[in-house]
Amino acid sequence: MSRLRDVPLSVLDLAPVTTATDARTALRHTRELAQRVEALGYHRFWLAEHHNMPGIASSSPTILIGHVADATTTLRVGSGGVMLPNHPPLVVAEQFGTLGALHPGRIDLGIGRAPGTDQRTARALRRTSGPLSVDDFPQQLGELIGYFDGTEELKAMPAEGNKPHVWLLGSSGYSAQVAGLLGLPFAFAHHFSAENTLPALALYRERFRPSQVLSEPYAMVCASVIVAESAEHARYISGPGALAFLRLRAGRPEPLATNAEAAAYPYTDLDRLVVEDRLSTQVIGDPEQVRAQLEQLLDDTAADELMVTTMVAEQSDRVRSYELLAELAELSRSSERVKTEVEV
Numbered sequence: 001m002s003r004l005r006d007v008p009l010s011v012l013d014l015a016p017v018t019t020a021t022d023a024r025t026a027l028r029h030t031r032e033l034a035q036r037v038e039a040l041g042y043h044r045f046w047l048a049e050h051h052n053m054p055g056i057a058s059s060s061p062t063i064l065i066g067h068v069a070d071a072t073t074t075l076r077v078g079s080g081g082v083m084l085p086n087h088p089p090l091v092v093a094e095q096f097g098t099l100g101a102l103h104p105g106r107i108d109l110g111i112g113r114a115p116g117t118d119q120r121t122a123r124a125l126r127r128t129s130g131p132l133s134v135d136d137f138p139q140q141l142g143e144l145i146g147y148f149d150g151t152e153e154l155k156a157m158p159a160e161g162n163k164p165h166v167w168l169l170g171s172s173g174y175s176a177q178v179a180g181l182l183g184l185p186f187a188f189a190h191h192f193s194a195e196n197t198l199p200a201l202a203l204y205r206e207r208f209r210p211s212q213v214l215s216e217p218y219a220m221v222c223a224s225v226i227v228a229e230s231a232e233h234a235r236y237i238s239g240p241g242a243l244a245f246l247r248l249r250a251g252r253p254e255p256l257a258t259n260a261e262a263a264a265y266p267y268t269d270l271d272r273l274v275v276e277d278r279l280s281t282q283v284i285g286d287p288e289q290v291r292a293q294l295e296q297l298l299d300d301t302a303a304d305e306l307m308v309t310t311m312v313a314e315q316s317d318r319v320r321s322y323e324l325l326a327e328l329a330e331l332s333r334s335s336e337r338v339k340t341e342v343e344v
Helices: 023-040 061-071 089-102 119-126 137-149 173-182 194-207 231-237 239-249 259-264 269-279 287-301 315-329 331-341
Strands: 009-013 044-047 076-083 107-112 165-170 186-188 219-227 283-285 305-309
Touching: 009 023, 009 315, 023 044, 023 061, 023 315, 044 061, 044 107, 061 076, 061 089, 076 165, 089 107, 089 137, 137 173, 165 173, 173 186, 173 194, 186 194, 194 219, 194 287, 219 231, 219 287, 219 315, 231 239, 231 259, 231 283, 239 259, 239 269, 283 287, 287 305, 287 315, 315 331
Parallel strands: 009 044, 009 305, 044 076, 076 107, 107 165, 165 186, 186 219, 219 283, 219 305
Antiparallel strands: none
16 A cells, blocks of 8 residues: 555645746746646645745745636645734735635635744834734634634625635644644644654644534645655755755855755865755655655655655756656546545
């Protein structure tokens, strides 16, 4: 039995900007990637929210969702996610109500609790100089859902009647517990918080209460995956993403390096330790190596769905990675079954 063939397979995209491209090219590549993975049989395509990041063009996932949904026909499109502390719930409800009205039955609203950026940028987003806190997240979430359900006094046109599928995102146990208590589907960021994956999923399932949305828990795990024809090439093209992490950790985010730039970078011994630690939590290799690693991840997590993000410099390598993964999962054979069985 293959878990990889039995779960829906989805994509998280960040619209990466490299030293050899620009934001316009990155956004065009995102559109083209969405069209390709739809043809391959992937289930959903989410856009991340990041700010003040020279190497990431997905600062406005709501706009990108509409752009990608216009370019596709069957793919579910959504946010991975909207960082709710950065936005008034009323505005989010109006935006996603509009998306739901334009693309009925295809929009996901993945919601995160963290600002997803540095403190200075978060203050600029919120237009406040006061202390930043996520303690009011449950109230913000309740208000947001209330606009879609029509229980708020204010009317967020056209949210009511056009509610997207709401997900909670997390990289720790807090959102896992909230998702469980509210009976919502939960997406865990294994790609940057691997050590918390199993504890958070256990909390989600332990705290889960059936709701009008779900009768039982539904958990998706997002992993960083790079598949290439050979293990050597997979390792080579993983270099830019590893270097981007190293620079971010040092407080110096930059556009994604090219493969050659990453290979020629003068890493210190400490840099190499950081890079190796980072790469150890990712799934990188040739098809058979990736198959074994993903089967193990799915066995360990019992995830109901697998989402994949692939941060590489060359669009051709990114597309090829998703093509090879689709072959491993036999999406051409299973995509119609997935579309009929999966309701979230």
